[in-house]
Amino acid sequence: xxxxxxxxxxxxxxxxxxxxxxxxxxxxAGQACALTGANGAGKTSLxxxxxxLVPLEAGAVGFGGLDPTEARGAGLHLIGHQDGLKPAxxxxxxxxxxxxxxxxxxxxxxxxxxxxxxxxxxxxxxxRLSAGQRRRLALARxxxxxxxxxxxxxxxxPLDAGWRTRFGAMMQAHLKGGGLILAAVxxxxxxxxxxxxxxxxxxxx
Amino acid sequence: MSRLGTLLAxxxxxxxxxxxxxxxxxxxxxxxxxxLPLAIGPEPARLAAIAPGAAWVALxxxxxxxxxxxxxxxxxxxxxxxxxLSPVPLELTCAVKCLGQWLATGAPLALAxxxxxxxxxxxxxxxxxxxxxxxxGGLAFAFTGGIGAALSLGARRGxxxxxxxxxPLFVPPVIFGxxxxxxxxxxxxxxxxxxxxxxxxxxxxxxxxxxxxxxCRNALS
Numbered sequence: 527x528x529x530x531x532x533x534x535x536x537x538x539x540x541x542x543x544x545x546x547x548x549x550x551x552x553x554x555a556g557q558a559c560a561l562t563g564a565n566g567a568g569k570t571s572l573x574x575x576x577x578x579l580v581p582l583e584a585g586a587v588g589f590g591g592l593d594p595t596e597a598r599g600a601g602l603h604l605i606g607h608q609d610g611l612k613p614a615x616x617x618x619x620x621x622x623x624x625x626x627x628x629x630x631x632x633x634x635x636x637x638x639x640x641x642x643x644x645x646x647x648x649x650x651x652x653x654r655l656s657a658g659q660r661r662r663l664a665l666a667r668x669x670x671x672x673x674x675x676x677x678x679x680x681x682x683x684p685l686d687a688g689w690r691t692r693f694g695a696m697m698q699a700h701l702k703g704g705g706l707i708l709a710a711v712x713x714x715x716x717x718x719x720x721x722x723x724x725x726x727x728x729x730x731x
Numbered sequence: 732m733s734r735l736g737t738l739l740a741x742x743x744x745x746x747x748x749x750x751x752x753x754x755x756x757x758x759x760x761x762x763x764x765x766x767l768p769l770a771i772g773p774e775p776a777r778l779a780a781i782a783p784g785a786a787w788v789a790l791x792x793x794x795x796x797x798x799x800x801x802x803x804x805x806x807x808x809x810x811x812x813x814x815x816l817s818p819v820p821l822e823l824t825c826a827v828k829c830l831g832q833w834l835a836t837g838a839p840l841a842l843a844x845x846x847x848x849x850x851x852x853x854x855x856x857x858x859x860x861x862x863x864x865x866x867x868g869g870l871a872f873a874f875t876g877g878i879g880a881a882l883s884l885g886a887r888r889g890x891x892x893x894x895x896x897x898x899p900l901f902v903p904p905v906i907f908g909x910x911x912x913x914x915x916x917x918x919x920x921x922x923x924x925x926x927x928x929x930x931x932x933x934x935x936x937x938x939x940x941x942x943x944x945x946x947c948r949n950a951l952s
Binding site: 574577578579580581596598599600602603604606607608609610611612614615619622623624626627628629 | 733734737738740741744745748804805807808809810811812813814815816817818819951952
């Protein structure tokens with residue numbers, strides 16, 4: 527169970543260009559951090575580096591003493607623009623597959639369906655969903671398969687005002703239950719969070 | 732292991748729909764098997780001599796279809812990220828993907844293989860051996876094909892690249908399977924080629940996923 531996330535002087539290089547260096551951050555259970563920075567500053571790359579999909583050029587990511595491979599395999603969700611949803615499959619098929627793949631059970635899937643109001647969309651193909659509906663489907667696995675660390679890449683952007691508020695409440699509940707959130711955003715998060723600006727050196731509280 | 736079960740169901744369903752799925756593969760197979768006698772000439776004796784081998788080569792070619800999509804779709808839409816972020820080792824995930832590919836296209840092709848061979852003039856008593864070779868060879872084609880599909884991730888026109896990478900890997904199973912079929916047709920001992928084919932398939936199933944997972948990790952990072 528992940529109860530802490532630390533970045534220690536992390537640096538990431540993409541395509542021969544150093545995106546950022548000396549980035550440090552410390553999050554403990556119940557805390558959220560908003561990751562800000564200009565387009566192309568490396569927010570998505572940082573999230574992918576925390577998830578272990580992109581290698582760090584220097585520095586380290588720590589999960590409170592847990593083995594990184596195990597922590598990443600069972601302890602985090604990464605939700606971004608590339609949601610892995612197949613256009614030709616139905617909402618039900620995709621929600622069911624990804625929730626089971628992440629370790630969720632039927633009861634939790636029902637709960638997530640209710641919380642994100644996916645019921646009326648269940649038999650629609652993913653290609654028929656609007657951007658906001660599709661994002662809600664992607665976010666549903668956060669609830670359907672509970673994992674402590676949420677890595678969110680602009681989670682709010684396609685959501686309307688009502689859903690931003692409701693998702694804010696879900697994030698709040700997650701933090702209250704001992705979760706951690708690291709979210710790349712352009713707009714402020716609707717919850718209390720640290721900020722870490724990429725591009726401006728170092729971490730701010 | 733329910734995770735692997737749901738993954739296999741998803742992969743089979745996706746492969747079934749991918750690029751037309753089994754219908755297109757079997758249709759392509761029938762097309763190649765029909766073109767051969769048009770090029771070689773219609774004399775039954777000549778056709779019967781090459782029938783099993785021709786059916787076998789056509790099968791290898793048909794196995795290439797839809798292979799390029801095996802990893803590419805998941806890579807492009809981010810599903811590969813989520814598949815990699817799991818307690819299930821990526822090697823096992825890759826193996827299940829190939830198994831799904833085999834169930835959705837390899838197995839239907841194997842059922843079509845004896846029909847094509849007999850249509851070309853092979854003897855009826857070859858049916859069991861052709862079916863067995865096609866089923867086992869199909870596994871080898873799917874698992875070696877997966878290596879090519881994973882290696883060409885992120886490349887433009889990855890489908891062509893996949894074919895170029897994979898065709899040399901198809902050489903041994905084509906030789907072993909073709910040899911077994913020719914030996915059987917000629918009344919010679921055939922198990923040697925068949926056993927080598929099975930050994931190659933076993934090696935592909937065991938080692939292929941290691942290469943695929945490494946190629947996927949490389950493409951993701």
